[in-house]
Amino acid sequence: MTDFGFSLSKSSVVDIDRTDTALYRRLCELDRTAASCMSCGSCSATCTASSYSGMSLRKVLHGLQRGEDVRPMLRCCMLCGKCTMVCPRGINTRHVLLTIAKIYD
Amino acid sequence: MIDRIPSGFNPFVIPFLFGMAFVLGYCLFGAVRILLQLPREDRKKLYLSLITPTTIYKNIRDIFCDCLLHVRLWKRNPVLGYMHSSIAFGWFMLIVLGHVEVLLFVPHRINLFYYPIFFNYFVAEANQTLRGAFMFFLMDLFLLLVMSGIAIAMIKRVRSRIVGMRKTTRHSLINLIGMYSLWAIFPLRLLAECFTAHISGGSFLTIPGNWVFRSILGNDLNLLPTWWAYSIVLCIFMCVLPFSRYMHIPAEMMLIPLRNAGLKVRDSRKGFARVQVMSCPNCGVCLDACPMSVSRADVRDCTVYLMRQMRAGNERRIKEISEKCLLCGKCEAVCQEGVEGPKLRLLERAKTEYRLSPDYSDIYVAAPSGKVLYFSGCMSQLTPSVGRSVESVMRKAGVDFDWMDREGGICCGRPMFTAGRLEEARGMVRRNEELILASGADTLVVSCPICFKMFREEYSLPGVRVVHYLEYFDELIAEGRLTLEKSELCYVYHDPCELGRGSGIYDQPRRLLGRAAAIAEAPKARAESVCCGGSLGSLTLDFARREKMTRASLENLYASHADAIATACPLCLATFGRYSDRPVRDVAEIIDQQTKGNNIEL
Numbered sequence: 001m002t003d004f005g006f007s008l009s010k011s012s013v014v015d016i017d018r019t020d021t022a023l024y025r026r027l028c029e030l031d032r033t034a035a036s037c038m039s040c041g042s043c044s045a046t047c048t049a050s051s052y053s054g055m056s057l058r059k060v061l062h063g064l065q066r067g068e069d070v071r072p073m074l075r076c077c078m079l080c081g082k083c084t085m086v087c088p089r090g091i092n093t094r095h096v097l098l099t100i101a102k103i104y105d
Numbered sequence: 106m107i108d109r110i111p112s113g114f115n116p117f118v119i120p121f122l123f124g125m126a127f128v129l130g131y132c133l134f135g136a137v138r139i140l141l142q143l144p145r146e147d148r149k150k151l152y153l154s155l156i157t158p159t160t161i162y163k164n165i166r167d168i169f170c171d172c173l174l175h176v177r178l179w180k181r182n183p184v185l186g187y188m189h190s191s192i193a194f195g196w197f198m199l200i201v202l203g204h205v206e207v208l209l210f211v212p213h214r215i216n217l218f219y220y221p222i223f224f225n226y227f228v229a230e231a232n233q234t235l236r237g238a239f240m241f242f243l244m245d246l247f248l249l250l251v252m253s254g255i256a257i258a259m260i261k262r263v264r265s266r267i268v269g270m271r272k273t274t275r276h277s278l279i280n281l282i283g284m285y286s287l288w289a290i291f292p293l294r295l296l297a298e299c300f301t302a303h304i305s306g307g308s309f310l311t312i313p314g315n316w317v318f319r320s321i322l323g324n325d326l327n328l329l330p331t332w333w334a335y336s337i338v339l340c341i342f343m344c345v346l347p348f349s350r351y352m353h354i355p356a357e358m359m360l361i362p363l364r365n366a367g368l369k370v371r372d373s374r375k376g377f378a379r380v381q382v383m384s385c386p387n388c389g390v391c392l393d394a395c396p397m398s399v400s401r402a403d404v405r406d407c408t409v410y411l412m413r414q415m416r417a418g419n420e421r422r423i424k425e426i427s428e429k430c431l432l433c434g435k436c437e438a439v440c441q442e443g444v445e446g447p448k449l450r451l452l453e454r455a456k457t458e459y460r461l462s463p464d465y466s467d468i469y470v471a472a473p474s475g476k477v478l479y480f481s482g483c484m485s486q487l488t489p490s491v492g493r494s495v496e497s498v499m500r501k502a503g504v505d506f507d508w509m510d511r512e513g514g515i516c517c518g519r520p521m522f523t524a525g526r527l528e529e530a531r532g533m534v535r536r537n538e539e540l541i542l543a544s545g546a547d548t549l550v551v552s553c554p555i556c557f558k559m560f561r562e563e564y565s566l567p568g569v570r571v572v573h574y575l576e577y578f579d580e581l582i583a584e585g586r587l588t589l590e591k592s593e594l595c596y597v598y599h600d601p602c603e604l605g606r607g608s609g610i611y612d613q614p615r616r617l618l619g620r621a622a623a624i625a626e627a628p629k630a631r632a633e634s635v636c637c638g639g640s641l642g643s644l645t646l647d648f649a650r651r652e653k654m655t656r657a658s659l660e661n662l663y664a665s666h667a668d669a670i671a672t673a674c675p676l677c678l679a680t681f682g683r684y685s686d687r688p689v690r691d692v693a694e695i696i697d698q699q700t701k702g703n704n705i706e707l
Contacts, residue, residue: 078516080483090648
């Protein structure tokens with residue numbers, strides 16, 4: 001194949017029919033505020049763990065909605081609570097994170 | 106004074122004897138069970154303390170001052186103090202004087218358990234003596250004292266504000282039965298002694314009572330039924346005692362030796378914790394103190410209700426209450442019994458199981474070095490002015506230091522710790538310990554009270570002195586390395602929970618601020634300070650409820666009429682900053698502004 005000096009990026013299509021969103025639904029059941037996230041990214045901007053494991057609650061919630069494995073990201077979360085302080089939707093992010101840690105298989 | 110009944114017995118003493126046997130049996134059984142629940146080394150510590158003269162003295166003093174005289178409550182609220190001490194001390198004196206009477210007048214009956222309680226029924230006054238008159242006077246006096254306390258208790262039930270309590274505990278049925286029977290004991294005793302006074306003799310209460318009743322009723326038919334009623338009410342009280350809040354009376358006598366032995370709560374339900382739960386008198390002092398009580402819905406989650414649910418074993422509510430608390434520690438600070446509400450909640454949280462565990466072992470953080478290290482903490486990243494001000498002040502004082510988490514670092518672990526994930530918090534603690542010990546530092550300056558408490562209590566840093574910047578600046582000023590100019594502004598200082606109640610630092614911030622500006626004091630300050638509502642201690646409190654608490658806490662600070670609010674916690678700073686109508690600043694910022702020297706470009 002001819003080398004054009006660039007490659008195709010991986011498809012980011014999410015097939016809703018094939019993703020397992022059970023975990024996300026369970027999370028929203030246990031903490032309804034999780035569903036009100038509007039992905040503004042305030043939590044990502046303040047997260048201490050983001051520079052260590054790419055942690056961001058916004059991405060974690062996206063990941064759960066897409067049925068992806070978010071455990072590597074969560075690995076470095078220190079529960080410091082800065083994301084709670086900055087969340088414009090008033091999500092109790094620490095509770096969301098603890099709930100995820102509780103229900104993850 | 107002579108023995109009136111030759112057998113020294115009447116069937117009406119049976120209910121009293123039954124109640125007494127029941128309550129003594131229950132307490133003895135409970136005490137043995139709790140001793141067995143204590144870990145072996147704690148038990149050894151307790152036994153050792155019971156034979157050490159200093160602790161024996163301390164135990165006796167505490168039991169006398171706390172259980173009988175309620176000295177701590179007097180200091181806090183004299184009306185409540187009078188109410189409790191009049192009932193407790195008055196009743197105690199009635200029992201003691203009853204024994205003295207028996208010893209003085211019918212010493213051969215001292216082996217009869219019930220004689221001191223029903224003394225007036227069993228004796229007849231043959232000739233009046235000064236000694237007898239004096240004893241009767243004392244008995245009437247203490248009975249009056251107890252009844253005055255009961256009268257205040259009744260008023261308190263109807264209008265608690267009269268005795269200075271905004272909220273009182275809502276009692277369960279068994280507590281109500283206990284309370285009403287307690288209220289009935291003393292009027293019935295007075296009545297019974299009034300009916301008997303023409304036989305046994307009496308004093309300023311009982312003799313006039315006797316005249317009145319005899320002139321109205323004209324016979325003695327009420328004499329025995331009233332003694333029966335007195336005995337039955339005593340029996341009811343003692344039978345419900347183990348299951349009601351009045352269990353605090355015997356439990357407190359066990360709590361004091363356990364506390365003075367220096368034991369720590371290790372399990373949230375067993376041993377020491379069980380004694381604490383039993384010792385809660387449901388007085389409700391923690392209700393007004395709790396910052397959550399601004400929302401009516403949250404009043405039911407104060408410590409007094411946690412104690413009740415723990416006694417009832419309601420697992421769902423215990424979990425709910427434990428996770429909601431801000432862990433500000435105020436209930437513990439105001440508690441008359443020394444019930445450690447926050448500690449029990451923390452132990453309760455630690456029972457939750459998580460499937461996902463974090464791993465901090467391979468986080469890379471640049472190694473700090475230097476004699477003095479500065480740790481600003483995660484929260485300071487949201488309020489960067491705190492860290493910059495501390496840095497600037499230290500530069501001006503010529504301190505050579507290294508800011509170990511300027512570019513972000515590993516959290517101190519306290520937020521994880523208060524979530525009950527102790528092992529996970531240990532992971533962070535270990536990493537930070539390694540970094541600090543490898544740096545060769547001898548002083549660690551911390552600007553966040555949350556981190557400060559964690560570093561002081563959970564870290565093992567031999568050779569490293571952990572100081573909050575308030576202490577450090579105070580020392581720098583004392584050494585003459587910093588000079589402050591006084592500003593025109595008047596500040597009110599808010600004591601952060603973790604720094605004040607948590608670490609006992611109250612004077613340094615006031616001394617520092619006093620040098621830099623005028624200070625006003627809020628109505629509730631120092632150990633009474635109201636949590637800002639931003640605490641990371643709570644796992645479930647939502648935004649709206651926290652806002653209510655923040656506003657209530659601000660109202661307390663506004664009442665000082667200061668121009669601005671000063672605090673020493675980045676979390677309080679961020680929380681107040683959101684709703685305050687006047688400037689909120691960290692003490693470090695104020696000090697930086699008021700110090701002479703080259704202001705560094707911020």
